[in-house]
Amino acid sequence: MYQSFIILLGIATLFTLINIRFLKLPLTIGLMILGILLSGILLVVKFVSPELFTGIPDIVSDIDFEKFLMNGILSFLLFAGAMHIDIKELRKERASVYTFAMLGTFLSTFIIGYLLFFVFGLLGLDLPLLHCLLFGALISPTDPIAVLGIFNKYKVRKDISIKIEGESLFNDGIGIVLFLTFLSLIDGNSNGFSITQTSILFLRQIVGGAIFGILTGWLTVQFLKQLKNDSDSSIMTTLLVATGGYSVASLLEVSGPLTMVFAGLIIGDWIHTHSKQHTQTVINSFWKVIDTIFNSSLFVLMGMAVILINPSQINVIAALITILVVLVGRFFSVAIPYTVLDKKVKKFPWINIKIVTIMTWSGMRGALAFALALSIDDPQFGPFFIFLTYCVVAFSIIVQGLTIPVLVKKLKL
Amino acid sequence: MYQSFMILLALATLLTFINYRYLKLQLTIGLMILGIGISVIMIGIRHFFPFTFALIPDVVEKIDFQDFLMNGILSFLLFAGSVHIDIKHLNKQRIPVFVFAVFGTILSTLVIGTLSYYVFGLIGLNIPLLHCMLFGALISPTDPIAVIAIFKSYNVRKDISTTVEGESLFNDGVGIVIFITILHLIKGGSASFSYSETAILFLREAVGGVFFGLLIGLVSLFFLKKLRHDAKSAVMATLVVATGGYALANYFEVSGALAMVAAGLLIGNWANTKATKDTKTLLDGFWEVIDTVFNSSLFVLIGMMVIVIVDPSEMNFGAAGLAILIVLFGRFISVLVPYIFVYKHDKLFPWINFKIVTMLTWSGLRGALAFALALSIDDAYNKNFFVFLTYCVVAFSIIVQGLTIPKVIKDMKI
Numbered sequence: 001m002y003q004s005f006i007i008l009l010g011i012a013t014l015f016t017l018i019n020i021r022f023l024k025l026p027l028t029i030g031l032m033i034l035g036i037l038l039s040g041i042l043l044v045v046k047f048v049s050p051e052l053f054t055g056i057p058d059i060v061s062d063i064d065f066e067k068f069l070m071n072g073i074l075s076f077l078l079f080a081g082a083m084h085i086d087i088k089e090l091r092k093e094r095a096s097v098y099t100f101a102m103l104g105t106f107l108s109t110f111i112i113g114y115l116l117f118f119v120f121g122l123l124g125l126d127l128p129l130l131h132c133l134l135f136g137a138l139i140s141p142t143d144p145i146a147v148l149g150i151f152n153k154y155k156v157r158k159d160i161s162i163k164i165e166g167e168s169l170f171n172d173g174i175g176i177v178l179f180l181t182f183l184s185l186i187d188g189n190s191n192g193f194s195i196t197q198t199s200i201l202f203l204r205q206i207v208g209g210a211i212f213g214i215l216t217g218w219l220t221v222q223f224l225k226q227l228k229n230d231s232d233s234s235i236m237t238t239l240l241v242a243t244g245g246y247s248v249a250s251l252l253e254v255s256g257p258l259t260m261v262f263a264g265l266i267i268g269d270w271i272h273t274h275s276k277q278h279t280q281t282v283i284n285s286f287w288k289v290i291d292t293i294f295n296s297s298l299f300v301l302m303g304m305a306v307i308l309i310n311p312s313q314i315n316v317i318a319a320l321i322t323i324l325v326v327l328v329g330r331f332f333s334v335a336i337p338y339t340v341l342d343k344k345v346k347k348f349p350w351i352n353i354k355i356v357t358i359m360t361w362s363g364m365r366g367a368l369a370f371a372l373a374l375s376i377d378d379p380q381f382g383p384f385f386i387f388l389t390y391c392v393v394a395f396s397i398i399v400q401g402l403t404i405p406v407l408v409k410k411l412k413l
Numbered sequence: 414m415y416q417s418f419m420i421l422l423a424l425a426t427l428l429t430f431i432n433y434r435y436l437k438l439q440l441t442i443g444l445m446i447l448g449i450g451i452s453v454i455m456i457g458i459r460h461f462f463p464f465t466f467a468l469i470p471d472v473v474e475k476i477d478f479q480d481f482l483m484n485g486i487l488s489f490l491l492f493a494g495s496v497h498i499d500i501k502h503l504n505k506q507r508i509p510v511f512v513f514a515v516f517g518t519i520l521s522t523l524v525i526g527t528l529s530y531y532v533f534g535l536i537g538l539n540i541p542l543l544h545c546m547l548f549g550a551l552i553s554p555t556d557p558i559a560v561i562a563i564f565k566s567y568n569v570r571k572d573i574s575t576t577v578e579g580e581s582l583f584n585d586g587v588g589i590v591i592f593i594t595i596l597h598l599i600k601g602g603s604a605s606f607s608y609s610e611t612a613i614l615f616l617r618e619a620v621g622g623v624f625f626g627l628l629i630g631l632v633s634l635f636f637l638k639k640l641r642h643d644a645k646s647a648v649m650a651t652l653v654v655a656t657g658g659y660a661l662a663n664y665f666e667v668s669g670a671l672a673m674v675a676a677g678l679l680i681g682n683w684a685n686t687k688a689t690k691d692t693k694t695l696l697d698g699f700w701e702v703i704d705t706v707f708n709s710s711l712f713v714l715i716g717m718m719v720i721v722i723v724d725p726s727e728m729n730f731g732a733a734g735l736a737i738l739i740v741l742f743g744r745f746i747s748v749l750v751p752y753i754f755v756y757k758h759d760k761l762f763p764w765i766n767f768k769i770v771t772m773l774t775w776s777g778l779r780g781a782l783a784f785a786l787a788l789s790i791d792d793a794y795n796k797n798f799f800v801f802l803t804y805c806v807v808a809f810s811i812i813v814q815g816l817t818i819p820k821v822i823k824d825m826k827i
Contacts, residue, residue, distance in 0.1 A: 285698070
């Protein structure tokens with residue numbers, strides 16, 4: 001187990017260097033491609049001479065992707081992401097970020113769920129509606145990491161990048177809550193379904209997570225004031241929030257991801273405005289390093305996780321349809337909130353088509369979607385969803401990711 | 414499992430604060446005491462209210478101390494430790510360091526093993542000699558972490574501190590190799606004992622480890638020179654060494670611990686002399702943070718491990734007291750004898766500087782490695798007994814010796 005980690009870390013670092021020197025792609029894309037290649041090579045070698053593998057642990061199954069992300073590094077990633085956000089810019093886009101994260105994720109879940117239900121029905125694949133909605137929920141949260149790397153590299157307009165950045169941070173938490181809600185609906189389906197109970201569950205997680213996060217952030221800031229810029233203790237405090245805060249949120253059964261985002265925003269804002277230059281630099285570089293290492297490992301692991309797909313589930317047509325449906329869902333879940341918010345565009349089609357297009361295309365899916373798919377404990381549909389999710393994630397990161405710069409140039413944003 | 418880590422990390426951070434604000438002890442000592450304190454309180458609560466949740470036993474059980482140290486963070490700790498070492502000072506002390514690390518550790522193993530065989534025999538505990546030797550091997554490596562911090566804050570003479578530091582880094586690897594060799598002997602039984610085979614096994618692990626470390630060190634230097642102006646990539650390259658290098662060493666069955674030290678020294682030397690300012694700062698900062706975070710977690714975890722040994726039937730405090738004395742005596746001999754050979758400049762009778770020998774004896778703290786090795790012993794070889802003894806020796810050395818080292822240094826005016 002620990003050995004697998006060490007090896008993963010070694011591979012991730014090595015791949016990062018290879019990418020910097022030779023591939024020169026945005027890091028996350030390069031790492032994922034190299035990860036997939038590595039898995040492919042390993043599969044071939046294993047097929048040709050199985051005895052070569054004695055002594056080398058099976059890293060992917062040893063690490064347990066789902067637990068690694070959900071109980072481990074998600075809190076660090078979200079906390080680090082929220083700390084680094086420029087809160088002044090975020091405040092300007094506050095309304096659209098919340099709308100996109102809440103309304104957008106909802107819309108996307110239902111559009112994708114219903115569309116898939118009908119299209120698959122036409123194909124003769126009979127999936128229950130609730131399962132399709134479950135898939136809609138897990139595939140809806142966008143991944144900030146992949147997008148940000150690309151946006152930074154190609155200098156996309158600040159207001160667009162902050163919208164996507166903010167949205168991606170918040171919709172992780174909301175997507176997880178939606179997913180859990182549908183999961184409990186599927187489980188409780190036979191014993192009767194109650195709307196009030198479901199809404200209470202949903203609200204408790206989201207509102208509770210936000211309140212607990214704000215509370216944690218506020219308490220931490222009070223504590224940081226006491227420390228008077230001692231940089232080591234300040235780092236430790238932030239580390240305590242990211243580890244302890246997440247665990248306590250799980251105990252309280254409120255959303256840990258939302259807790260991390262709110263706490264990270266408040267703490268990051270205080271540090272950027274109130275602490276000394278030195279403390280700020282030290283804290284920033286610490287979280288930067290954590291962020292980089294975990295992200296590199298995560299994307300390599302994602303690439304390597306291609307071997308978790310059950311070959312009997314491969315269905316190219318279904319995969320293509322799903323990719324399309326997810327893009328359509330994303331388009332509407334961006335366009336509708338945008339129409340509500342942006343009153344400047346008066347004439348038909350009432351929206352700024354350029355911005356909606358770029359936001360649709362840069363809505364990448366990442367590790368969270370895959371981890372949620374892996375957590376579906378259903379022998380009948382689970383493996384199929386794992387396959388579909390992997391295709392959508394890989395397509396969005398590799399194909400969409402590589403073509404975003406072209407799109408940005410074409411649209412002159 | 415991942416959750417247990419989060420809890421451990423959070424606890425370590427919290428306890429660091431408590432130490433910083435209230436106890437104000439040297440960090441490693443404070444953390445270990447607090448770890449023990451928390452565990453004892455938990456055991457108490459569970460004793461009276463069995464229905465309360467089992468937070469700490471859960472964490473301890475899920476993390477698997479031995480696996481955590483040996484396959485996980487040992488490579489980082491040793492690499493980080495040797496990257497920071499000033500190689501110029503070490504070079505001046507290379508003979509004492511080598512003699513202390515290799516002959517000192519072997520001598521200490523033999524003295525402690527033989528003595529504990531006879532002493533335990535006298536009090537009616539019949540434990541085979543080889544098992545006692547196993548104990549001698551696992552308890553002999555000294556832990557650099559606690560000592561270095563203490564020395565730093567008290568301005569100990571540079572040659573002594575470098576010797577102790579260098580010795581501690583190398584004797585981890587040597588101790589592990591001796592331990593593996595003895596384990597091999599026990600498994601092979603008396604039937605197939607062969608000096609040449611044992612010697613080859615030992616040399617392969619030890620010499621092979623050092624050579625492998627130098628090799629990966631040189632290879633990474635080749636890349637580091639190319640990455641001169643890219644500080645972040647340079648840090649990543651060192652990370653590849655600490656992770657991939659250790660895994661490869663294990664794969665080739667040479668000592669990963671020694672490989673890490675050798676590679677770390679080479680790379681650290683490069684960073685100190687030839688790297689750009691940026692690279693050096695980032696490299697130092699990165700490994701410093703890794704070192705601090707892992708060490709804090711490790712010492713809290715050692716403290717919490719008290720839970721593992723709380724089994725009243727296995728507790729033999731008389732034996733533990735004797736073991737502490739035997740280990741101190743073994744340390745004394747294993748410092749004294751190399752000292753006579755290495756430092757010839759003490760011409761006056763009694764040819765040795767007892768002040769320094771006493772100090773070196775008292776500052777030979779035992780740490781996580783000893784305990785992890787004890788946990789790895791097979792049940793059939795008196796595991797529980799040795800785990801208990803090791804815990805007592807480790808706890809005594811860190812808490813009692815660690816807290817009194819400053820006083821010893823002051824009294825002796827070194």
